[in-house]
Amino acid sequence: MTPLLYALAALGLTAYVVMDGFDLGAGALHLLVAKSDRERREVIGAIGPYWDGNEVWLLASGGILFAAFPAILAVAFSGFYLALFLLIWSLILRGIAIEVRSHLGSPLWRAFWDVTFACSSAALALLFGVALGNVLRGVPTRETWFTLPLFSGWMPRSPVGLIDLYTLLVGLFSLAALSHHGALFLAWKTAGEVNVRATRMASRLFAIVSGLLVVVFGATAGLVHLSPSPLAAPFVGLALVGLLASRTLRRRASPQGERAAFLASGVFLAGSLAAVAATLFPVLLRSVDGAKDVTAYDVDVHTYGAHAMLTWIPLGFVLVALYFANLFRVHRGKVDADDHE
Numbered sequence: 001m002t003p004l005l006y007a008l009a010a011l012g013l014t015a016y017v018v019m020d021g022f023d024l025g026a027g028a029l030h031l032l033v034a035k036s037d038r039e040r041r042e043v044i045g046a047i048g049p050y051w052d053g054n055e056v057w058l059l060a061s062g063g064i065l066f067a068a069f070p071a072i073l074a075v076a077f078s079g080f081y082l083a084l085f086l087l088i089w090s091l092i093l094r095g096i097a098i099e100v101r102s103h104l105g106s107p108l109w110r111a112f113w114d115v116t117f118a119c120s121s122a123a124l125a126l127l128f129g130v131a132l133g134n135v136l137r138g139v140p141t142r143e144t145w146f147t148l149p150l151f152s153g154w155m156p157r158s159p160v161g162l163i164d165l166y167t168l169l170v171g172l173f174s175l176a177a178l179s180h181h182g183a184l185f186l187a188w189k190t191a192g193e194v195n196v197r198a199t200r201m202a203s204r205l206f207a208i209v210s211g212l213l214v215v216v217f218g219a220t221a222g223l224v225h226l227s228p229s230p231l232a233a234p235f236v237g238l239a240l241v242g243l244l245a246s247r248t249l250r251r252r253a254s255p256q257g258e259r260a261a262f263l264a265s266g267v268f269l270a271g272s273l274a275a276v277a278a279t280l281f282p283v284l285l286r287s288v289d290g291a292k293d294v295t296a297y298d299v300d301v302h303t304y305g306a307h308a309m310l311t312w313i314p315l316g317f318v319l320v321a322l323y324f325a326n327l328f329r330v331h332r333g334k335v336d337a338d339d340h341e
Contacts, residue, residue: 021125022178027117070305098117138287139160140158141288199258231281239271241267242271
């Protein structure tokens with residue numbers, strides 16, 4: 001039962017990254033691919049039907065962790081207290097920016113919220129990567145509770161903070177990968193100059209993502225001494241195929257090619273996160289100070305909440321998947337900025 005709960009938690013987090021990742025990436029690129037007010041409304045219109053629904057996956061992931069591993073979740077939340085508040089504020093500012101930027105016609109008003117939208121989206125992509133870097137690097141587990149400061153030193157060794165050389169590297173990779181994902185989404189859903197700029201940006205970001213992928217893989221194997229698991233090999237192959245396919249399919253100048261390139265980017269993100277989960281299993285919190293790792297087997301999963309979750313969460317996943325399939329069907333085709341004033 002423990003491996004199944006671990007897999008459900010990993011599935012929920014993967015779904016969130018793939019689904020919310022494209023609108024985070026589109027937001028981070030907002031000021032680069034859209035130059036006029038009309039073009040910026042086009043970008044907002046492209047992600048408008050999806051962004052708030054995508055964040056349901058984050059809530060679902062938190063619910064799974066709460067029901068399956070409540071004690072470990074409590075320790076992690078206390079340790080990442082500062083990081084959580086940074087994430088919450090970024091989520092709040094991003095949502096406000098999307099909702100209110102067109103309430104007034106003032107150029108100053110709209111410019112302020114456009115900058116807020118771009119900065120908060122980029123901050124979320126970076127912070128999620130930094131959080132993943134902390135999970136891979138490890139946290140202080142010698143004591144029952146731990147608290148991480150923002151910064152303690154550049155090297156990933158005890159005492160550590162939220163940001164060091166390794167976690168910042170993973171954060172930059174996350175920002176680049178989600179921006180690439182968002183650029184491919186905008187290339188699929190927009191036309192005109194926004195489409196041209198998004199396609200050009202996706203080409204540049206592909207090179208950056210590929211380079212950072214090699215660097216992060218080498219740093220993970222060397223700096224944090226985390227060796228790949230045989231269970232991760234199929235997912236690594238899937239991720240590489242998805243990344244290469246996103247580049248090949250992007251070159252097809254058609255809506256079908258743009259959509260296929262975006263889906264391939266989703267395969268790359270899903271394969272990468274699945275490989276990380278398979279490599280870490282059954283560890284939930286790695287130790288950076290030489291103490292015992294905290295694993296999924298350290299928690300009693302034979303509880304009412306865990307059993308109820310195994311019944312209802314798969315059903316919930318199916319219902320949400322059907323909802324999004326219908327949402328993409330209803331909003332198929334290119335976006336018209338005049339419909340999103």
